[in-house]
Amino acid sequence: MKKLLELLANNPAFAELNPQLRDALVSCASECSFNAGEVIFTTGDPANEFFFIDAGSVQLTAHSPQKGPLHIQTLAHGDVLGWSWIFPPYTWHFDATAIEDTTAIKLDGRCVRGKCEQNFEFGYQLHRCFSQIMLERLLATRLQLLDLYGDEGGGGV
């Protein structure tokens, strides 16, 4: 699973994961692909996996009865898709759909959770990595909420 090791090494959140822990992660991984328009997961469904996107792009959406799917965020090469597998009740909070033909590395969430229970060092390190990703997503969400480019927002002279 050379591709996953490469994606882990190039992802700042996972760059410090030691080689043994990376190997443990690799043992839960498999390659997968999605066609453009294919639904990857749906809100409320069991969340038993997560993905490292290798090529292509994926949109995260929330469904509104009045407005249909609302595009919240786009994920692309190197991004991690999915963290609902970490916390009970292990169900997806949003929908994910491939925007274009997409290849990814799928990690079996049950396998990874099992390793976290067996090896607390692995669990601690992995949760640190995901905390970093969540922090980045939280910052990005706050920036979106700030409406930076509104009337009060600047942008050069």
Place this chain on the structure above:
Amino acid sequence: MVTDPWILSNVEWETADTFTLCLQPRDGMHSFAFAPGQFNMLYVFGVGEVPISICSSPSAGGEVLHTTRKVGTVTRAMGSLGIGDCIGVRGPFGSSWPLDEARGKDVLIVAGGIGLAPLRPAIYAILNNRSDYGRVVLLYGTRTQEDLLYQEEIQQWRSRFDLDIYVTVDRATGRWCGNVGVVPQLIQRAPIDPHKSIVMICGPEIMMRYCMPELKKRGISDSRIYVSLERNMKCAVGHCGHCQLGPEFVCKDGPVFSYERVAGLLNIKEL
């Protein structure tokens, strides 16, 4: 320091509240030289004077373009001017983007909202001398697709094979099928060699601040990052002090600064 009367030859509305003024010297013969990143003081007679970046190509003679948004008394008055009306022009003022330093290197251009306007002359200059530069990447973010500036031009740039463009919006509206997210998140995707890159950033200061950790993660040092700052400029020649940022006068020493020079000043709230 003296205001020259120029004639408004055209007004192009870029979005619902943002427009580009096309100005020509009244005598028609006057040559106007500027460097990408510099600004002019534009005076609406009887209303007031504001600093606006020049957004046309530095090598194109004739009309000089300025893009601005209706946010205050003067820019609202500008938006209601008609073709043939007169505007006072003082300039050009200030520092410019480091195009010479960028020669032979990759160039990462990061723009947010109307911050694309001061970067546009730099993009023109790079494209006019394309072989002097390595990979050139533009990351551009706005609130929604309706707020994107220079849409036709961006489409033209996208059709080139020597310029990578990534556009993102904070909120997807209508039939937007592009990227949704904030500009700092695009930095990790930019196909540049971080060890031989120059970065030019212009946008809201908060956006620029959140770009810095992402650039650091890519291994780009502060000395190779340039930002264009916005402050309350009045005289434009470093006398009045309205735009003072610590030891710097943004109008005279800026608006383009090496991030290394101003990094320590940007987090001081009193400034």
